[in-house]
Amino acid sequence: MEFIINKECFNKAISDVSHAVSIKTAIPILSGIKIVANDDCLTLLGSNSDIVIEKTIPLTIDGVSGLEVFEKGTVVLSAKYLSEIVKKLPDVIHVKLNGNQSVTIKSNEIVMNLNGLHSGEYPNIPQIDGAGYFNIPSVELLEIIKQTAFAVSKNETRPLLTGVNLSIKENKLTCVATNSHRLALRELPLESKVTGSFIIPSKSLNELTKLFNNEADTIHIFITESYIVFQTNHISLFSRLIEGNYPNVSELLPKDLKTIITVDTKTLLKGIDRACLFASEWRNNNVLIEILDKSKLRISSNSSELGKIEETQSIMSIRGEAGLSVSLDGSFLLDALKAIKENEVKLSFGGPMRPVLIEPSDNSSYRHLISPVRTY
Amino acid sequence: MEFIINKECFNKAISDVSHAVSIKTAIPILSGIKIVANDDCLTLLGSNSDIVIEKTIPLTIDGVSGLEVFEKGTVVLSAKYLSEIVKKLPDVIHVKLNGNQSVTIKSNEIVMNLNGLHSGEYPNIPQIDGAGYFNIPSVELLEIIKQTAFAVSKNETRPLLTGVNLSIKENKLTCVATNSHRLALRELPLESKVTGSFIIPSKSLNELTKLFNNEADTIHIFITESYIVFQTNHISLFSRLIEGNYPNVSELLPKDLKTIITVDTKTLLKGIDRACLFASEWRNNNVLIEILDKSKLRISSNSSELGKIEETQSIMSIRGEAGLSVSLDGSFLLDALKAIKENEVKLSFGGPMRPVLIEPSDNSSYRHLISPVRTY
Numbered sequence: 146m147e148f149i150i151n152k153e154c155f156n157k158a159i160s161d162v163s164h165a166v167s168i169k170t171a172i173p174i175l176s177g178i179k180i181v182a183n184d185d186c187l188t189l190l191g192s193n194s195d196i197v198i199e200k201t202i203p204l205t206i207d208g209v210s211g212l213e214v215f216e217k218g219t220v221v222l223s224a225k226y227l228s229e230i231v232k233k234l235p236d237v238i239h240v241k242l243n244g245n246q247s248v249t250i251k252s253n254e255i256v257m258n259l260n261g262l263h264s265g266e267y268p269n270i271p272q273i274d275g276a277g278y279f280n281i282p283s284v285e286l287l288e289i290i291k292q293t294a295f296a297v298s299k300n301e302t303r304p305l306l307t308g309v310n311l312s313i314k315e316n317k318l319t320c321v322a323t324n325s326h327r328l329a330l331r332e333l334p335l336e337s338k339v340t341g342s343f344i345i346p347s348k349s350l351n352e353l354t355k356l357f358n359n360e361a362d363t364i365h366i367f368i369t370e371s372y373i374v375f376q377t378n379h380i381s382l383f384s385r386l387i388e389g390n391y392p393n394v395s396e397l398l399p400k401d402l403k404t405i406i407t408v409d410t411k412t413l414l415k416g417i418d419r420a421c422l423f424a425s426e427w428r429n430n431n432v433l434i435e436i437l438d439k440s441k442l443r444i445s446s447n448s449s450e451l452g453k454i455e456e457t458q459s460i461m462s463i464r465g466e467a468g469l470s471v472s473l474d475g476s477f478l479l480d481a482l483k484a485i486k487e488n489e490v491k492l493s494f495g496g497p498m499r500p501v502l503i504e505p506s507d508n509s510s511y512r513h514l515i516s517p518v519r520t521y
Numbered sequence: 522m523e524f525i526i527n528k529e530c531f532n533k534a535i536s537d538v539s540h541a542v543s544i545k546t547a548i549p550i551l552s553g554i555k556i557v558a559n560d561d562c563l564t565l566l567g568s569n570s571d572i573v574i575e576k577t578i579p580l581t582i583d584g585v586s587g588l589e590v591f592e593k594g595t596v597v598l599s600a601k602y603l604s605e606i607v608k609k610l611p612d613v614i615h616v617k618l619n620g621n622q623s624v625t626i627k628s629n630e631i632v633m634n635l636n637g638l639h640s641g642e643y644p645n646i647p648q649i650d651g652a653g654y655f656n657i658p659s660v661e662l663l664e665i666i667k668q669t670a671f672a673v674s675k676n677e678t679r680p681l682l683t684g685v686n687l688s689i690k691e692n693k694l695t696c697v698a699t700n701s702h703r704l705a706l707r708e709l710p711l712e713s714k715v716t717g718s719f720i721i722p723s724k725s726l727n728e729l730t731k732l733f734n735n736e737a738d739t740i741h742i743f744i745t746e747s748y749i750v751f752q753t754n755h756i757s758l759f760s761r762l763i764e765g766n767y768p769n770v771s772e773l774l775p776k777d778l779k780t781i782i783t784v785d786t787k788t789l790l791k792g793i794d795r796a797c798l799f800a801s802e803w804r805n806n807n808v809l810i811e812i813l814d815k816s817k818l819r820i821s822s823n824s825s826e827l828g829k830i831e832e833t834q835s836i837m838s839i840r841g842e843a844g845l846s847v848s849l850d851g852s853f854l855l856d857a858l859k860a861i862k863e864n865e866v867k868l869s870f871g872g873p874m875r876p877v878l879i880e881p882s883d884n885s886s887y888r889h890l891i892s893p894v895r896t897y
Contacts, residue, residue, distance in 0.1 A: 226798065226827055233795045247828070255795065257830035419609045419631065422602065451602055452623070454633035 146182045146218025146242035150202070151211035152231065152252075155238055158200045159228050161380060162191035164352050165198040166224040177221035179267045180240075182214050190270065191224060196349050197270050197383040198356065218242050221262040230257065271383055273374050276367040279313070279337035283360045283377070289320050290350045292331045292484040292511055297347040298324035308344035310391040311373075313337050321394050322347070327477045328394060328514040329484065339368055344391055349384035356382060397514060399502055402493040404436060404465035407506045408458065410490040413444075414482040416456055420446040421475040423454045429518040432475035436460070436467045436494075446475065461489065471497050471517045478503070481513040522558045522594025522618035526578070527587035528607065528628075531614055534576045535604050537756060538567035540728050541574040542600040553597035555643045556616075558590050566646065567600060572725050573646050573759040574732065594618050597638040606633065647759055649750050652743040655689070655713035659736045659753070665696050666726045668707045668860040668887055673723040674700035684720035686767040687749075689713050697770050698723070703853045704770060704890040705860065715744055720767055725760035732758060773890060775878055778869040780812060780841035783882045784834065786866040790858040792832055796822040797851040799830045805894040808851035812836070812843045812870075822851065837865065847873050847893050854879070857889040 162178055170176050170193065179190040187202040204212050220242050230250065231238065239251040246261040290309070298306035303325075310321045318335040321328065353375055357364065360377055367374040375382045417432060424430040424446040435443040440460050447453035471494060482490065487505035494501055503513040538554055546552050546569065555566040563578040580588050596618050606626065607614065615627040622637040666685070674682035679701075686697045694711040697704065729751055733740065736753050743750040751758045793808060800806040800822040811819040816836050823829035847870060858866065863881035870877055879889040 223827070229798050230795070233791065233798070253832075254834070255792075255830070255832040257799070257828060259828040260826065415609065416631075419606070419633075422605050422609070423633070450636065451599070452633060452635040454631070456631040458630070 146180070146220060147215040147240065148182050148187060149213045149215075149237060149239050150187065152234060152236055152238055154202060154206070154211045156228075156231050158187075158189045158202055159224070159231055161200050161356060162189045162198045163224050163228055164356055165191035165193055165196045165382075167193045168225055174221055174262050174266050175268075176224060177262055177267075178224045178227060179219065179221050179264050181219045181264075182217050184214060184217060187212055187214065190267070192268060192270075195346055195385055196352060197381075198352075199270060199381045199383070201379045203379070219264040220246055220248055221264050221267055222248060222259055226259065230259070271369060271372045271374070273367045273369055273372070276369045276374070277339035278365055278367040279335060279339055280363050280365055281318075281333075281335065283357050283362055283364045285333060286364055286375075287354055287357065289318075289331050289333060290354055293320045293322040293329040294347045294350045294354075295480050295484070296322040296324060296327055296329035296513075300324070304387055305344060305389045305391060308346050308387040308391075309350055310342060310344050312342040312391075314340050321391070323392075323394060326474065326516050327481070328397060329481070330394065330398075330512045330514075332510045341368070342391060343368060343373060344387040344389065345373055345384055346387060349382070353382050353384075356380065397500075398512065399493070399495045399500055399514075402465070402495055402502070404463065404467070404469050404494045405491060406436065406442070406463045406494075407461045407489050407491050408442065409461065410482060410485055410488055410505075412458055413490065414479065416444045416458055417475050417478050417482065419456070420444050420454055421479060422446075423448045423451055424475045426450060427518075430475040430477075431472050431518055432478065433470060433472050435470040436463070438467045439463050465494075469494055469497065471501060472519075473501060473515055474518055477515050481515065484513070485511065522556070522596060523591040523616065524558050524563060525589045525591075525613060525615050526563065528610060528612055528614055530578060530582070530587045532604075532607050534563075534565045534578055535600070535607055537576050537732060538565045538574045539600050539604055540732055541567035541569055541572050541758075543569045544601055550597055550638050550642045551644075552600060553638055553643075554600045554603060555595065555597050555640050557595045557640075558593050560590060560593060563588055563590065566643070568644060568646075571722055571761055572728055573757075574728075575646060575757045575759070577755045579755070595640040596622055596624055597640050597643055598624060598635055602635065606635070647745060647748045647750070649743045649745060649748075652745045652750070653715035654741055654743040655711060655715055656739050656741055657694075657709075657711065659733050659738055659740045661709060662740055662751075663730055663733065665694075665707050665709060666730055669696045669698040669705040670723045670726045670730075671856050671860070672698040672700060672703055672705035672889075676700070680763055681720060681765045681767060684722050684763040684767075685726055686718060686720050688718040688767075690716050697767070699768075699770060702850065702892050703857070704773060705857070706770065706774075706888045706890075708886045717744070718767060719744060719749060720763040720765065721749055721760055722763060725758070729758050729760075732756065773876075774888065775869070775871045775876055775890075778841070778871055778878070780839065780843070780845050780870045781867060782812065782818070782839045782870075783837045783865050783867050784818065785837065786858060786861055786864055788834055789866065790855065792820045792834055793851050793854050793858065795832070796820050796830055797855060798822075799824045799827055800851045802826060803894075806851040806853075807848050807894055808854065809846060809848050811846040812839070814843045815839050841870075845870055845873065847877060848895075849877060849891050850894055853891050857891065860889070861887065 181188040189200045234252040241249045318333045320331045365376045420432040426448040432446045442458045445455040489506035491506045557564040565576045610628040617625045694709045696707045741752045796808045802824040808822045818834045821831040865882035867882045
């Protein structure tokens with residue numbers, strides 16, 4: 146294996162695949178990056194037990210030549226050191242594999258030898274030939290993830306709930322995440338030949354968000370029996386799926402709603418954020434919301450040690466009874482409000498001990514449900 | 522105590538004095554900020570066992586009124602919560618002390634009660650009336666600290682060496698720090714009526730750097746028996762002094778130098794930085810520097826596990842013999858080079874086991890000494 150590569154290009158690819166590499170791993174080869182030099186491209190691979198990231202560097206990008214391959218071959222190099230080294234080198238980098246998996250890296254008058262590992266021990270990537278797929282604009286995919294992935298359970302005792310459920314039927318994509326105290330649901334019209342229900346680890350989606358953050362392209366999504374693959378032109382993220390049947394959540398969405406109010410999203414978010422300061426003493430960050438009358442809302446919380454906070458805010462419109470109060474986990478409500486980009490938010494109450502439904506005031510494609518907390 | 526204050530102004534003052542507050546402290550009152558409302562100003566105080574920071578807010582700043590005091594008084598409030606609360610409040614803040622050290626903080630329709638502590642328990646600040654003092658431009662003071670404070674010992678077994686020695690005599694200020702393996706020395710002409718030698722904890726100087734980072738003013742420095750005080754218009758930092766006699770370091774500076782070379786500072790810094798990557802396996806980050814001939818320098822390091830690195834760099838000028846090599850702690854050399862802002866650096870060698878002197882090529886006000894490491 147021997148090639149010359151532009152520094153920036155190599156650096157970006159190493160940084161991208163490093164998202165999948167864990168420094169601390171029981172399997173030494175997984176702390177490395179697999180480099181494959183082909184006649185027409187260089188491929189880098191990083192992987193852990195959940196995800197695999199594959200990045201391909203072509204010979205030319207936008208007509209500019211950035212890679213020249215002299216000899217095909219493959220090797221695995223420490224992700225940590227390769228990344229540090231390449232960052233600290235000037236310009237153009239010459240990489241050559243010698244015997245015994247030793248790799249010579251040269252740049253100007255700098256010569257180094259880095260001990261590598263045999264790539265034969267590196268796990269194979271899942272095959273996606275013939276797998277069903279659909280396409281989604283990256284902006285929409287990232288928004289869906291941002292609106293749901295935070296709501297998963299952090300508790301590993303029910304592994305199903307640590308993932309986000311993606312279900313596709315009748316040209317509609319539904320994304321759901323819940324920790325059984327709160328639930329986030331997002332729907333999107335989608336043309337797809339694939340149908341079914343899949344559970345994706347939330348960690349994989351978080352990595353996906355970082356990796357595809359600046360991609361403006363369409364993302365191709367392939368689904369195999371145990372993997373989901375997100376792919377753009379030069380990069381692929383493979384995530385394992387969580388096995389099992391995700392609970393049916395549609396019946397949880399409340400039907401008999403006593404009171405529906407509309408308020409300013411940012412104002413409510415700031416008020417809840419302040420109240421949370423005094424709620425940290427409670428196990429559930431208890432924040433009390435009271436609908437005082439047709440035009441006023443009160444937000445309060447207290448702590449025996451610190452003190453208390455109380456503020457009133459305006460209700461923009463109300464349907465149903467006033468005089469209702471409910472105690473919620475303030476941090477859950479904060480998360481829900483942060484996921485709403487619309488200026489006005491609608492809160493629907495079924496009663497003091499019934500879940501509260503939170504959604505943008507004129508867009509029901511995103512819905513969030515929070516169960517009240519007991520205050521005694 | 523009752524006053525109304527502009528939010529930004531209050532927030533900045535809280536943030537400034539918080540530098541001296543440790544959240545985890547065995548003395549609960551020190552986790553708070555002491556607030557004193559006077560007729561003509563508000564004073565905030567934060568302190569720990571090493572330093573005290575005092576900030577004064579006048580009634581008007583640049584002709585703009587930002588503070589109105591209705592009733593004098595004093596109280597101690599939790600630094601952590603006061604800071605969080607003030608950040609999250611809009612505009613103008615109304616603060617009022619009630620009975621039982623409870624404080625009401627109001628802003629628009631937001632009302633909170635924060636439990637405070639009696640300020641009588643708060644330690645008194647050291648008196649500086651009649652203390653000797655000198656003045657120094659803040660830019661110069663910060664540069665001196667940046668060039669020396671990093672070189673102190675991190676080991677508490679010799680407390681003297683954890684401080685920076687400031688000595689003033691014959692209109693010259695000398696700043697020295699050493700951990701007994703390396704030494705940084707900076708001199709500055711200074712008009713001062715105070716003379717003597719003082720040891721300041723490096724932690725205090727690091728806090729000073731953060732606090733006075735954006736101050737363009739002159740800093741007044743007062744020295745009392747056990748304190749040094751750095752003061753500008755509205756802010757004072759009091760630091761305790763370390764007791765004892767600092768070792769005399771002037772005799773350590775080498776006299777018989779065999780080889781003196783001049784090289785480009787940034788190029789050398791980058792080379793040493795790269796070599797350090799492979800040196801981390803050694804206890805002393807061993808990096809080997811070899812003067813190959815009159816025009817070439819070689820930098821190298823190796824690790825049995827990772828591999829090795831080697832590069833050659835140009836020598837700009839040389840006096841004395843070539844063919845010399847010395848093994849240094851690469852991280853010490855990096856620190857020394859980072860403290861030099863001049864483009865060219867002079868390295869003076871006394872022999873393979875003699876300390877290396879590092880200084881800007883045409884400015885001897887800053888000198889750095891590093892002892893070689895044994896490689897066997």
